[in-house]
Amino acid sequence: MRKNRKRKKKPFAWWAVLFTLMLTAFTGYVLLEAFVIPQTYAVVASSDSSSASADTSSENSSDDSDTASAETVITDTSYDDGSISITISTYRVDGTTVYVADITLTNADDLLTAFASDTYGKNITENTSVIAAANDAILAINGDYYSARSGYVIRNGVLYRSTSSDSTQEDLVIYEDGTMEIITEGDVTAAQLLADGAVQVLSFGPGLVEDGKISVTTSEEVDKAMTSNPRTAIGMIDDLHYVMVVADGRTSESAGLSLYELAEFMQSELDVTLAYNLDGGGSSTMYFNGEVINNPTTNGTTIQERSVSDIVYIQ
Numbered sequence: 613m614r615k616n617r618k619r620k621k622k623p624f625a626w627w628a629v630l631f632t633l634m635l636t637a638f639t640g641y642v643l644l645e646a647f648v649i650p651q652t653y654a655v656v657a658s659s660d661s662s663s664a665s666a667d668t669s670s671e672n673s674s675d676d677s678d679t680a681s682a683e684t685v686i687t688d689t690s691y692d693d694g695s696i697s698i699t700i701s702t703y704r705v706d707g708t709t710v711y712v713a714d715i716t717l718t719n720a721d722d723l724l725t726a727f728a729s730d731t732y733g734k735n736i737t738e739n740t741s742v743i744a745a746a747n748d749a750i751l752a753i754n755g756d757y758y759s760a761r762s763g764y765v766i767r768n769g770v771l772y773r774s775t776s777s778d779s780t781q782e783d784l785v786i787y788e789d790g791t792m793e794i795i796t797e798g799d800v801t802a803a804q805l806l807a808d809g810a811v812q813v814l815s816f817g818p819g820l821v822e823d824g825k826i827s828v829t830t831s832e833e834v835d836k837a838m839t840s841n842p843r844t845a846i847g848m849i850d851d852l853h854y855v856m857v858v859a860d861g862r863t864s865e866s867a868g869l870s871l872y873e874l875a876e877f878m879q880s881e882l883d884v885t886l887a888y889n890l891d892g893g894g895s896s897t898m899y900f901n902g903e904v905i906n907n908p909t910t911n912g913t914t915i916q917e918r919s920v921s922d923i924v925y926i927q
Contacts, residue, residue, distance in 0.1 A: 720790030752925035763815025847887035862912035
């Protein structure tokens with residue numbers, strides 16, 4: 613007869629539980645650090661020129677102020693102060709409402725960018741309208757959401773990030789004379805771009821139109837997601853003549869556009885010589901004359917802004 617043998621109890625593996633807890637905590641921290649916890653790398657200082665301008669304006673007589681105000685004409689869809697001219701138009705493209713700001717400048721210095729909270733960092737975000745209002749923007753669109761992406765960062769003539777993890781990344785370069793160019797990071801360093809007179813470098817992409825020709829294919833898409841989405845883009849028609857474009861999407865009223873549809877619209881309808889895709893989806897926002905004029909949405913059910921890390925604007 614077999615004897616009944618008592619099975620030995622295996623010792624409880626406390627170390628395994630502890631390791632699992634530590635791994636979970638570490639993973640949670642990595643995710644928080646990557647997507648939630650704000651990290652400040654640099655604070656944008658107020659420019660001396662802005663201060664000087666403010667001091668000068670305070671010395672102007674009330675008659676001068678009245679004259680300046682009289683020369684500025686603002687309507688719901690336009691702005692003109694003699695040096696900046698903006699006209700807002702609305703189009704219907706492939707079942708989508710598209711907002712176009714046609715911009716003519718006499719000085720390239722009026723085309724600017726701004727960080728959320730005037731801070732270059734990670735996970736530092738504000739609504740486009742909040743950043744725009746803080747910078748006295750007449751017109752603004754969301755930028756490239758640099759804090760969630762790799763790539764060069766040059767803003768208002770200051771180099772903030774010169775590293776590149778993707779040599780094929782296409783960037784938009786805006787030079788001090790207002791001309792635009794689309795470059796590939798593997799072909800030129802950020803330091804060289806700065807030396808060549810780059811004032812802004814935005815790294816989202818891809819390029820949509822170059823030399824008047826569509827440069828994106830029907831099979832290309834951000835993160836390879838072949839769907840129609842809200843979109844934001846910027847383009848150049850001629851010297852100091854630009855367009856900012858925002859397409860609604862993800863709603864029953866507006867399906868959204870593919871990258872090719874956006875490029876085709878900007879080339880054929882707006883006659884751009886160059887166009888570049890910026891951050892889209894829930895980030896796509898256009899602000900004009902103190903108000904958000906499009907319908908930003910992340911999920912298609914709620915119309916509200918999504919906070920972003922930066923904007924492109926006219927002041």
